[in-house]
Amino acid sequence: xxxxxxxxxxxxxxxxxxxxxxxxxxxxxxxxxxxxxxxxxxxxxxxxxxxxxxxxxxxxxxxxxxxxxxxxxxxxxxxxxxxxxxxxxxxxxxxxxxxxxxxxxxxxxxxxxxxxxxxxxxxxxxxxxxxxxxxxxxxxxxxxxxxxxxxxxxxxxxxxxxxxxxxxxxxxxxxxxxxxxxxxxxxxxxxxxxxxxxxxxxxxxxxxxxxxxxxxxxxxxxxxxxxxxxxxxxxxxxxxxxxxxxxxxxxxxxxxxxxxxxxxxxxxxxxxxxxxxxxxxxxxxxxxxxxxxxxxxxxxxxxxxxxxxxxxxxxxxxxxxxxxxxxxxxxxxxxxxxxxxxxxxxxxxxxxxxxxxxxxxxxxxxxxxxxxxxxxxxxxxxxxxxxxxxxxxxxxxxxxxxxxxxxxxxxxxxxxxxxxx
Amino acid sequence: xxxxxxxxxxxxxxxxxxxxxxxxxxxxxxxxxxxxxxxxxxxxxxxxxxxxxxxxxxxxxxxxxxxxxxxxxxxxxxxxxxxxxxxxxxxxxxxxxxxxxxxxxxxxxxxxxxxxxxxxxxxxxxxxxxxxxxxxxxxxxxxxxxxxxxxxxxxxxxxxxxxxxxxxxxxxxxxxxxxxxxxxxxxxxxxxxxxxxxxxxxxxxxxxxxxxxxxxxxxxxxxxxxxxxxxxxxxxxxxxxxxxxxxxxxxxxxxxxxxxxxxxxxxxxxxxxxxxxxxxxxxxxxxxxxxxxxxxxxxxxxxxxxxxxxxxxxxxxxxxxxxxxxxxxxxxxxxxxxxxxxxxxxxxxxxxxxxxxxxxxxxxxxxxxxxxxxxxxxxxxxxxxxxxxxxxxxxxxxxxxxxxxxxxxxxxxxxxxxxxx
Numbered sequence: 001x002x003x004x005x006x007x008x009x010x011x012x013x014x015x016x017x018x019x020x021x022x023x024x025x026x027x028x029x030x031x032x033x034x035x036x037x038x039x040x041x042x043x044x045x046x047x048x049x050x051x052x053x054x055x056x057x058x059x060x061x062x063x064x065x066x067x068x069x070x071x072x073x074x075x076x077x078x079x080x081x082x083x084x085x086x087x088x089x090x091x092x093x094x095x096x097x098x099x100x101x102x103x104x105x106x107x108x109x110x111x112x113x114x115x116x117x118x119x120x121x122x123x124x125x126x127x128x129x130x131x132x133x134x135x136x137x138x139x140x141x142x143x144x145x146x147x148x149x150x151x152x153x154x155x156x157x158x159x160x161x162x163x164x165x166x167x168x169x170x171x172x173x174x175x176x177x178x179x180x181x182x183x184x185x186x187x188x189x190x191x192x193x194x195x196x197x198x199x200x201x202x203x204x205x206x207x208x209x210x211x212x213x214x215x216x217x218x219x220x221x222x223x224x225x226x227x228x229x230x231x232x233x234x235x236x237x238x239x240x241x242x243x244x245x246x247x248x249x250x251x252x253x254x255x256x257x258x259x260x261x262x263x264x265x266x267x268x269x270x271x272x273x274x275x276x277x278x279x280x281x282x283x284x285x286x287x288x289x290x291x292x293x294x295x296x297x298x299x300x301x302x303x304x305x306x307x308x309x310x311x312x313x314x315x316x317x318x319x320x321x322x323x324x325x326x327x328x329x330x331x332x333x334x335x336x337x338x339x340x341x342x343x344x345x346x347x348x349x350x351x352x353x354x355x356x357x358x359x360x361x362x363x364x365x366x367x368x369x370x371x372x373x374x375x376x377x378x379x380x381x382x383x384x385x386x387x388x389x390x391x392x393x394x395x396x397x398x399x400x401x402x403x404x405x406x407x408x409x410x411x412x413x414x415x416x417x418x419x420x421x
Numbered sequence: 422x423x424x425x426x427x428x429x430x431x432x433x434x435x436x437x438x439x440x441x442x443x444x445x446x447x448x449x450x451x452x453x454x455x456x457x458x459x460x461x462x463x464x465x466x467x468x469x470x471x472x473x474x475x476x477x478x479x480x481x482x483x484x485x486x487x488x489x490x491x492x493x494x495x496x497x498x499x500x501x502x503x504x505x506x507x508x509x510x511x512x513x514x515x516x517x518x519x520x521x522x523x524x525x526x527x528x529x530x531x532x533x534x535x536x537x538x539x540x541x542x543x544x545x546x547x548x549x550x551x552x553x554x555x556x557x558x559x560x561x562x563x564x565x566x567x568x569x570x571x572x573x574x575x576x577x578x579x580x581x582x583x584x585x586x587x588x589x590x591x592x593x594x595x596x597x598x599x600x601x602x603x604x605x606x607x608x609x610x611x612x613x614x615x616x617x618x619x620x621x622x623x624x625x626x627x628x629x630x631x632x633x634x635x636x637x638x639x640x641x642x643x644x645x646x647x648x649x650x651x652x653x654x655x656x657x658x659x660x661x662x663x664x665x666x667x668x669x670x671x672x673x674x675x676x677x678x679x680x681x682x683x684x685x686x687x688x689x690x691x692x693x694x695x696x697x698x699x700x701x702x703x704x705x706x707x708x709x710x711x712x713x714x715x716x717x718x719x720x721x722x723x724x725x726x727x728x729x730x731x732x733x734x735x736x737x738x739x740x741x742x743x744x745x746x747x748x749x750x751x752x753x754x755x756x757x758x759x760x761x762x763x764x765x766x767x768x769x770x771x772x773x774x775x776x777x778x779x780x781x782x783x784x785x786x787x788x789x790x791x792x793x794x795x796x797x798x799x800x801x802x803x804x805x806x807x808x809x810x811x812x813x814x815x816x817x818x819x820x821x822x823x824x825x826x827x828x829x830x831x832x833x834x835x836x837x838x839x840x841x842x
Contacts, residue, residue, distance in 0.1 A: 037834065038561060038565060038832070038833070038834040039832075039833050039834070055476045055477070055478040055479075056476070056477075056831075056833055056835065057476040057831040057832075057833055058476075060833055061832075062609075062832045062833070064609045064610065065609055065828075065832065068608055068609040071611075074611040074612070075568075075609075075611075076568065076569060077562075077565040077568075077569075077834075078569065094569075096569075129833065129835045130835060133835070140459060141498075144459060144498040147496075147497065147498075148497060148498075148499065148515075148517075187489055188483075188485045188486055188489040188496075189485065190492075190495040190496075191495070393818070394815075394818070397814070397815070397818075407486075410477075410478040411459070411460075411478075411482075411483045411486065412459070412460050412477055412478055412481055412483070412550065413458065413459040413460070413498075414477065414550045414551060414554070
């Protein structure tokens, strides 16, 4: 197998890259998986690391361990710096290069600040394990500082968390942080009452969970308010700094600001010198290949893929996996001599979001669910999709423990610096 | 209770400080616990975090959570910069101060380089969670770099781990690292065979586990050699750098060097302007108070406490706990009007060390155990002493999983910089 002459290089071991590699099993190719990290990250649960419910090792696993049985796959921990399309080589930061016959870029997305990158130090986003432990550290340190703060105004600012962006991530962060403050930490401090903590969810649009059916948005808003979250709609953030956040005509003194608003694609478009949309997503052909380079494919959040109705395919795990499977099928067909173009068709599985640990909103289109039933469905679905029995067991235990006791397992402050983890 | 006038300040929530606080429960005092970290660390298992067997949250727990039911205790996350003995105040880095009636310093120890601090960047020690994740990251990165390295000599240096110091920590690191390389990672790389990994344990003395009975030292050496560890005795390390380590007339090319040799006490002696030994441990009175300040006590690794035979009390958890209980009893007696000096008497519980996941050496003095029975005893003892049922459960599961499968759960590389975590 590893003697196969056709060399497929995959960059990025997220949901798209990993699913592509799986689907390509058995094809007469050699595969090289390149990622700048040594682990696959189960991003749908990353917010639970940021809010101390799960430990990092419960949502991330070594890529080469996941692929250990695939003798046709070589895993490399390396930083890609560019793509030499003419020479068919991926360029690495140590000056070396990896030649490919077929290249699949599944490099994902980072959060974007709409041209205000100066906000990032004050409002970290949530994409990597480092992001999650940074956010966890900031949330916990704010309580510690409040315990020592004597000025009432400064103390309230330390006890105020602003979350920018009313999508699923913002909703999930808001719900779990308010529970952390009002339940988990309750009674552990002597000078402050953590129930005084204010969690404010700021959404520029006229409703949260805009991709969901309107009635689910209303349900989520009410459920969040019940938990103690303040939902602010219809005002865009115009400033983030050490003092707090300004949105529309409102100013909020908050020492903790979390960014759950925009995402920007990885530098794949720059590497390729390919056309991209404003969010940096590569404009791909219907078969997900790059215009002019039928041997290069871009999948997942790094690509802009349009649905028949013109709306972009959402940046969620299921779409990245579907695209990965599609490209694998295309490559297998080509190797078999069938070079007919195969347009990708996205099947929307549905939208899910949890609100704290008692409620969730699920929109399957044909059916809409809310409340505790939706929460359990969400939990079962996510545990099912977790890779590997052991993590399923560990995560189930962690959740059951939190559900039963309100306690959380990963409340450690171990970073010395926001930039490092 | 919290209205009590007598204020006891404890600095350090390690085994000594925590046990002291527990033993003082019910006394008519207010207690303030100050630690520069938000978590208590179960150091005896820290080497398992460094070797990917356990996650950080499995060996560390928030101090204020451990003390949440003690309404007489206020926990502060703060850096102490000094002690004003005349004014009876502990000075903090934010310029504020905390007044005390009784002060207990339980500030522990760091590793020492025998006057060669320039070795530290090349040979990290193992005292904090950051140390553990730094070591974990270095070990895992060395394999990743070896997978990409084409020069055979450089590759072998990347696959060589030198451990300096043949005490329990060095023995436990050596045993688990060689298992990680030979078993856990086996088959996950394509360009290297991790079984080629060399683990060398360097001890300046004439035997490892010098505190144990000689026959246990011999057993441990043989058990390590069987696992594939090279034990080097009788040569002191004279250099550590990016190339490797030099000991006596030998030079070893090793890209990973771990320091398990000397320990140096915390700055407690400097804070007090008190006499200390060469290792920085405060020379205390028989009742563990500081000469000239009967209201100040130093316990645990920060203090030099001598046994009747003149040997120092070992720097292990049981002695720190015994000292904590002793000082608590002294304070209770004083508050009750009994001011008679109460000399501390150390009871040696025994010495334990594991060798990989199949063997251990236990020296209770009256009985010496080796092999798998000792390993299980060690495991049961450590799980028993873990604070909190949940962690016991989590650690038990992790160990059973590793024992059954050889797989490890916490193989994440998440740091960007050795200095930060």
